[in-house]
Amino acid sequence: MPLDYQFEDLSEDQLAHETALYGGLAQSIRELAAASLRTTVAEDLVRETQREVEALTARLSAEMIPNENFGVRISSEGSIRGHGNAVVGLRNPVAPPLDIDHDATGARSSFHLNGLYEGPPGKVHGGVIALILDQIFGEAAAAAGSPGMTGTLTLRYGKATDLGDCSAQARVDRVEGVKTFVTGEFLNAAGEITVEAQGIFIMPRWARAAIAEHQQKMTRFE
Amino acid sequence: MPLDYQFEDLSEDQLAHETALYGGLAQSIRELAAASLRTTVAEDLVRETQREVEALTARLSAEMIPNENFGVRISSEGSIRGHGNAVVGLRNPVAPPLDIDHDATGARSSFHLNGLYEGPPGKVHGGVIALILDQIFGEAAAAAGSPGMTGTLTLRYGKATDLGDCSAQARVDRVEGVKTFVTGEFLNAAGEITVEAQGIFIMPRWARAAIAEHQQKMTRFE
Numbered sequence: 001m002p003l004d005y006q007f008e009d010l011s012e013d014q015l016a017h018e019t020a021l022y023g024g025l026a027q028s029i030r031e032l033a034a035a036s037l038r039t040t041v042a043e044d045l046v047r048e049t050q051r052e053v054e055a056l057t058a059r060l061s062a063e064m065i066p067n068e069n070f071g072v073r074i075s076s077e078g079s080i081r082g083h084g085n086a087v088v089g090l091r092n093p094v095a096p097p098l099d100i101d102h103d104a105t106g107a108r109s110s111f112h113l114n115g116l117y118e119g120p121p122g123k124v125h126g127g128v129i130a131l132i133l134d135q136i137f138g139e140a141a142a143a144a145g146s147p148g149m150t151g152t153l154t155l156r157y158g159k160a161t162d163l164g165d166c167s168a169q170a171r172v173d174r175v176e177g178v179k180t181f182v183t184g185e186f187l188n189a190a191g192e193i194t195v196e197a198q199g200i201f202i203m204p205r206w207a208r209a210a211i212a213e214h215q216q217k218m219t220r221f222e
Numbered sequence: 223m224p225l226d227y228q229f230e231d232l233s234e235d236q237l238a239h240e241t242a243l244y245g246g247l248a249q250s251i252r253e254l255a256a257a258s259l260r261t262t263v264a265e266d267l268v269r270e271t272q273r274e275v276e277a278l279t280a281r282l283s284a285e286m287i288p289n290e291n292f293g294v295r296i297s298s299e300g301s302i303r304g305h306g307n308a309v310v311g312l313r314n315p316v317a318p319p320l321d322i323d324h325d326a327t328g329a330r331s332s333f334h335l336n337g338l339y340e341g342p343p344g345k346v347h348g349g350v351i352a353l354i355l356d357q358i359f360g361e362a363a364a365a366a367g368s369p370g371m372t373g374t375l376t377l378r379y380g381k382a383t384d385l386g387d388c389s390a391q392a393r394v395d396r397v398e399g400v401k402t403f404v405t406g407e408f409l410n411a412a413g414e415i416t417v418e419a420q421g422i423f424i425m426p427r428w429a430r431a432a433i434a435e436h437q438q439k440m441t442r443f444e
Contacts, residue, residue: 028275039282060261069337088307093255114292126372127356134349150348
């Protein structure tokens with residue numbers, strides 16, 4: 001069951017244009033979501049806002065891609081556009097979204113988590129930490145030349161992480177055949193490690209064939 | 223460093239009223255987010271929508287709680303209101319949100335995951351699965367009478383999970399002192415197990431004291 005990566009005839013300029021257009025809309029919706037969580041305006045205003053949001057949804061829904069998901073698209077010049085991704089998707093209002101740096105040794109990111117990512121009061125949800133580490137681990141494996149799907153993920157929570165500025169990092173320990181072993185940490189604003197994790201990422205057989213076929217095109221992974 | 227649970231003088235009726243009011247707004251923002259991911263309307267309409275979203279954010283931001291997060295509040299009649307929670311928070315547009323059933327033996331939930339929760343094309347993000355299992359595991363531990371923070375979480379991904387209808391379940395295996403051992407699974411629409419997980423939830427010392435103090439009040443955990 002190969003995944004449905006779609007190849008698009010889209011130039012880098014067009015890609016940048018679409019990123020700004022839809023990324024701007026998604027960012028505005030993120031800010032609306034954060035404000036909705038904290039607002040104490042009059043109830044009539046809350047109801048009126050809901051009606052206006054529904055009107056905007058109707059407007060955007062007038063023309064849509066047929067699938068319920070955005071998918072992952074690869075431009076004619078090789079950029080991968082995972083703009084729907086739940087962690088890094090610029091077009092996805094649910095994503096913080098993370099900007100992840102990676103090289104052959106690993107991946108890392110610094111980011112801000114507001115109340116939308118809360119678990120215990122004032123703390124980052126433990127599952128949000130797992131979500132973010134899974135994405136960074138996967139990107140570390142890909143950047144090391146061995147992209148894969150999550151096989152196992154083990155997390156050890158040492159202390160609660162305050163909401164606010166956070167960071168995460170991952171290193172590829174070794175590659176054994178189709179398995180890539182990744183280790184990493186989640187850190188709070190003070191730079192203290194709050195969670196340690198290990199993961200094994202596995203490249204499915206069909207993916208190896210697909211990647212070999214498009215080797216020239218997949219020069220950048222985002 | 224005890225967590226900041228806030229006790230509120232709020233009746234069950236007021237709680238239900240606020241849940242409907244803010245839950246309705248959050249649901250409308252979830253639908254706007256999903257539409258923004260898929261829309262192909264004219265670029266001018268996208269830009270106009272962004273401007274209108276920004277105006278709604280400004281309106282809601284005119285009066286807000288001072289904290290960046292919503293927190294967890296406990297009503298005068300004992301209900302816990304974790305409406306900001308990243309997984310179950312009715313007031314949180316980032317949350318799917320899950321409705322979790324629990325009893326003394328465990329916890330379970332059925333839910334729909336749309337493109338906002340995508341990782342690989344058409345598949346649920348592996349980290350979203352971890353996020354959801356962490357929440358359900360924590361609720362299973364709490365329902366068994368031993369609430370705690372995530373200590374360790376280990377996930378084994380057997381196969382990719384299609385976006386769409388999904389479910390998850392958790393059972394408490396045993397309690398040893400402050401540690402609660404939980405096991406569970408994530409399932410796809412066909413009812414096949416796609417991910418198996420184990421977790422240890424740990425009750426911090428200060429939480430034991432706080433829970434003893436408010437034992438009568440914390441009869442329901444959401």
